[in-house]
Amino acid sequence: MTNSIPIATPIAPSLAASEGATVNLVGVVKTFGAHRALNSIDLSIAPGEFVALLGPSGCGKTTALRALSGLEQVDSGQILIDGEDVASVPTNKRDIGMVFQSYSLFPHMTAIENVEFGLRMRKVGAAERRERAAEALEMVGLGTFATRFAHQLSGGQQQRVALARALVTRPRVLLLDEPLSALDAKVRVQLRDEIRRIQTELGITTVFVTHDQEEALAVADRVAVMREGEIEQIGTPEELYTTPATAFVADFVGLSNRVPADLIDGVVHVHGSKLTLLGEPLDDGPVTAYIRPEDVALAEQGIPATVVASSFLGSLRRTRVRLEDDSLVSIQHDVDVHPQPGSAVFIRLKGAAVSAVPR
Amino acid sequence: MSSMPRIGSEPSKVTRWIVLTVVGLVFAIPLLALVEFSFRDGLGGGYTIDHWTGLFNPENARTYRDLFQSIGNSFLLAAVTVAIMLLVLLPTMILVHLQFPRLRRVLEFICIIPITVPAIVLVVGLAPVYSVVVKVFGGSIWTLAFAYGITVLPYAYRAIQANLDAVPVVTFSEAARSLGANWLTVLWRVLLPNLRRGVLAASFISIAVVLGEFTIASLLNRRNLQTALLQISQSDPYVAAILAVLSLAFAFVLLLFIGRLGSVGQKRSDS
Numbered sequence: 001m002t003n004s005i006p007i008a009t010p011i012a013p014s015l016a017a018s019e020g021a022t023v024n025l026v027g028v029v030k031t032f033g034a035h036r037a038l039n040s041i042d043l044s045i046a047p048g049e050f051v052a053l054l055g056p057s058g059c060g061k062t063t064a065l066r067a068l069s070g071l072e073q074v075d076s077g078q079i080l081i082d083g084e085d086v087a088s089v090p091t092n093k094r095d096i097g098m099v100f101q102s103y104s105l106f107p108h109m110t111a112i113e114n115v116e117f118g119l120r121m122r123k124v125g126a127a128e129r130r131e132r133a134a135e136a137l138e139m140v141g142l143g144t145f146a147t148r149f150a151h152q153l154s155g156g157q158q159q160r161v162a163l164a165r166a167l168v169t170r171p172r173v174l175l176l177d178e179p180l181s182a183l184d185a186k187v188r189v190q191l192r193d194e195i196r197r198i199q200t201e202l203g204i205t206t207v208f209v210t211h212d213q214e215e216a217l218a219v220a221d222r223v224a225v226m227r228e229g230e231i232e233q234i235g236t237p238e239e240l241y242t243t244p245a246t247a248f249v250a251d252f253v254g255l256s257n258r259v260p261a262d263l264i265d266g267v268v269h270v271h272g273s274k275l276t277l278l279g280e281p282l283d284d285g286p287v288t289a290y291i292r293p294e295d296v297a298l299a300e301q302g303i304p305a306t307v308v309a310s311s312f313l314g315s316l317r318r319t320r321v322r323l324e325d326d327s328l329v330s331i332q333h334d335v336d337v338h339p340q341p342g343s344a345v346f347i348r349l350k351g352a353a354v355s356a357v358p359r
Numbered sequence: 360m361s362s363m364p365r366i367g368s369e370p371s372k373v374t375r376w377i378v379l380t381v382v383g384l385v386f387a388i389p390l391l392a393l394v395e396f397s398f399r400d401g402l403g404g405g406y407t408i409d410h411w412t413g414l415f416n417p418e419n420a421r422t423y424r425d426l427f428q429s430i431g432n433s434f435l436l437a438a439v440t441v442a443i444m445l446l447v448l449l450p451t452m453i454l455v456h457l458q459f460p461r462l463r464r465v466l467e468f469i470c471i472i473p474i475t476v477p478a479i480v481l482v483v484g485l486a487p488v489y490s491v492v493v494k495v496f497g498g499s500i501w502t503l504a505f506a507y508g509i510t511v512l513p514y515a516y517r518a519i520q521a522n523l524d525a526v527p528v529v530t531f532s533e534a535a536r537s538l539g540a541n542w543l544t545v546l547w548r549v550l551l552p553n554l555r556r557g558v559l560a561a562s563f564i565s566i567a568v569v570l571g572e573f574t575i576a577s578l579l580n581r582r583n584l585q586t587a588l589l590q591i592s593q594s595d596p597y598v599a600a601i602l603a604v605l606s607l608a609f610a611f612v613l614l615l616f617i618g619r620l621g622s623v624g625q626k627r628s629d630s
Contacts, residue, residue: 071533091536098537104530108552117548121539165538175537 020048020205021082021172023068028077030063037063039229040077048203050196051234052210052220056252060229061209062177068207069175070094081172092121097166097204101178103158105150111161112137112146118169136164139198156187163195167202174199176208180215192219213253217241225249243353245279250290250355257296257329261289261356268356271303271323276353287356293318293332295352298339302348305329307339321347390607397600410597423598429587430602432500436583437569439504441562444515447508449558452516453550456523457532470516473509478574481506489579503581510575511568515561522557563613570606 023045030038053061066072070091115133140160217237224234233245244250261270268275305321400407573585592599
């Protein structure tokens with residue numbers, strides 16, 4: 001079985017974009033026993049927007065998506081799709097499309113029968129059903145795989161069919177529950193880009209759950225970083241990366257060095273450098289500063305350090321050094337520079353603003 | 360290093376064949392003796408097919424009327440028992456699997472209980488229940504299927520549960536619901552086709568159990584294949600032997616079907 005991805009065709013008229021729906025979660029609460037999975041979540045999504053819910057395991061991102069789909073009943077709050085509160089509407093009447101983390105194609109049906117399923121539920125006539133399903137399979141590049149069963153398709157192909165099945169009914173909202181997590185790295189990137197292309201062309205409002213920050217940053221218009229049932233920060237990928245609102249976001253989105261520092265008059269003092277503090281003001285005192293590896297450089301003079309390890313990452317190199325206070329710092333630099341483990345070097349901070357938390 | 364095979368290692372091919380042959384003979388000799396006996400021509404030492412042809416001869420219909428009625432009763436009981444199993448046990452198991460997974464252990468315990476209770480004890484408990492059943496439903500033979508519905512629980516439960524565990528039922532039902540299917544459609548169009556193997560296996564096992572059941576029918580004064588066999592063996596041992604052979608052959612075919620279903624599912628998942 002091949003994992004190669006055929007070339008997808010442009011969107012057929014029957015699948016063409018309608019106006020995307022607005023989605024609003026207002027004060028949504030969901031508890032499982034004593035555990036509060038969603039703690040009064042508020043989230044507004046514009047029509048046609050692609051929003052990723054990003055966070056570590058157990059942060060509530062999947063629960064939020066399942067609440068939106070109706071697969072989990074919320075304890076309180078409103079779930080508005082185009083202004084209509086659907087909190088008490090069953091899943092099958094919410095007009096959503098969903099792609100799951102695990103392979104969910106019905107194994108007793110062929111690919112095209114799977115895609116037709118949603119249309120059959122909507123009582124679409126046989127001829128139109130077959131035509132639209134074929135177009136949806138063409139859209140995901142699997143027009144020639146229509147008569148194959150799930151066990152005759154690779155993982156990536158199965159998720160493509162699942163995407164076609166979710167989109168063929170022209171749902172108001174597309175929900176993606178870690179649809180790429182079971183795929184190998186190359187197919188993952190291909191399908192990720194394909195999802196984004198199709199979503200853009202269809203203009204469908206999309207919510208994408210992932211724990212992979214690279215995936216979220218690469219495809220989403222906005223990313224909501226979640227932690228312990230709450231949205232820690234929501235913003236464009238650039239905003240999250242460059243101006244993280246909290247230390248958790250700084251730590252979770254991208255790589256960050258945790259370096260001991262002091263906050264004096266609202267300025268972060270780190271090894272002789274003065275850095276601007278991002279986010280909410282803190283009381284003066286000892287803090288831990290979160291510094292990106294690309295905001296640190298190897299230098300002729302500066303902070304003395306010892307090289308611990310150096311890794312080649314293709315277009316760049318990442319070197320880990322130990323400072324005199326025993327803290328470890330990662331530095332991102334040019335591949336031509338190749339520090340040897342154990343050698344003495346100097347580093348300097350480039351002066352970018354940082355997030356910090358009290359120590 | 361010693362060449363002695365270590366304890367627990369796989370037996371040699373010769374050992375396997377010896378064991379299989381001995382076990383096969385233990386099973387085959389009584390069965391062959393039964394078949395041989397059904398062809399015997401009295402005590403004279405010759406063989407005849409008269410016992411076999413006589414059983415199906417229309418002229419003897421009156422003689423064997425009760426017998427054939429009992430066979431019909433057993434098939435009716437098998438059908439009603441399977442229906443009870445499919446309409447009560449299967450939906451309950453799916454419901455527990457999808458909505459109340461915490462109740463799974465409780466359901467399993469309840470379903471396994473009948474295998475630990477001797478039939479005679481079951482009958483003692485069922486006797487007063489059946490006095491009520493007779494008042495409500497009458498004394499028809501099919502009411503015995505209520506009791507058989509309990510006796511087949513352990514076997515049917517195992518067959519269905521194995522299939523439920525092998526299929527991502529929750530994901531399929533959630534996917535179907537997200538596509539607009541109501542619960543009935545989810546069950547009929549998505550889950551049942553994927554549980555076909557378990558459901559068929561449970562049905563065949565239930566049929567085999569019901570066709571072989573004697574104690575409950577006898578003690579509750581109902582006539583089925585096994586009670587008729589006992590009765591007729593006292594007057595015509597050849598017919599009893601023939602029916603025993605036929606019922607064993609039927610059960611054997613059913614078991615072959617069950618095995619076949621398992622291997623088909625295995626091949627498909629392997630591919």
